[in-house]
Amino acid sequence: MDKKRVLVVDDEPGIRAVVARMLDCDYTVLEATNGEEAVDIAGRESPDVVLMDLMMPEMDGYTACSMIKGDQATKKIPVIILTAVGHEFNRKFAEEMGADAYLTKPFTPQTLKDAIAPLLAGNS
Numbered sequence: 001m002d003k004k005r006v007l008v009v010d011d012e013p014g015i016r017a018v019v020a021r022m023l024d025c026d027y028t029v030l031e032a033t034n035g036e037e038a039v040d041i042a043g044r045e046s047p048d049v050v051l052m053d054l055m056m057p058e059m060d061g062y063t064a065c066s067m068i069k070g071d072q073a074t075k076k077i078p079v080i081i082l083t084a085v086g087h088e089f090n091r092k093f094a095e096e097m098g099a100d101a102y103l104t105k106p107f108t109p110q111t112l113k114d115a116i117a118p119l120l121a122g123n124s
Contacts, residue, residue: 003028007047009038011056022109035064054083069098078119
C-alpha cells in the first residue's frame with residue numbers, strides 16, 4: 001500500500017526537518033518553504049494533507065490556505081495550520097480561510113498524528 005503524502009510548509013528548515021522526522025515512518029513527506037510553493041506543489045502533487053505555517057515570506061499561510069481551498073483541483077485537500085501563534089482570533093481567521101484543523105507549536109508527534117488521522121480517514 002502506498003503511503004499517504006503530507007506536504008509540510010514552513011520557512012524554517014529546522015521545523016520542516018522535525019515535522020518530517022515525526023511523520024516519515026507513516027507518510028511520504030513533501031516540503032515547501034513558503035505559501036507560493038505550497039500552492040504550486042498542492043496543485044502538482046495533490047498531497048493527502050497539508051501542514052501549513054502561518055507566518056512565512058512570499059505568501060503567508062492564510063493566503064496559501066485560501067488559495068488551495070479556493071481551487072477546484074485542490075479544495076478537498078485538508079489543511080492543518082501549524083503555528084506558534086495560538087490566539088483565538090488567528091484560529092477563527094484560519095478556519096474562515098478554510099483550514100480543517102489548527103495546532104499550536106510546540107506539539108508532540110502523537111498530537112500531530114492525531115490531528116492528521118481523522119482528516120485522512122475522511123479523505124480516502
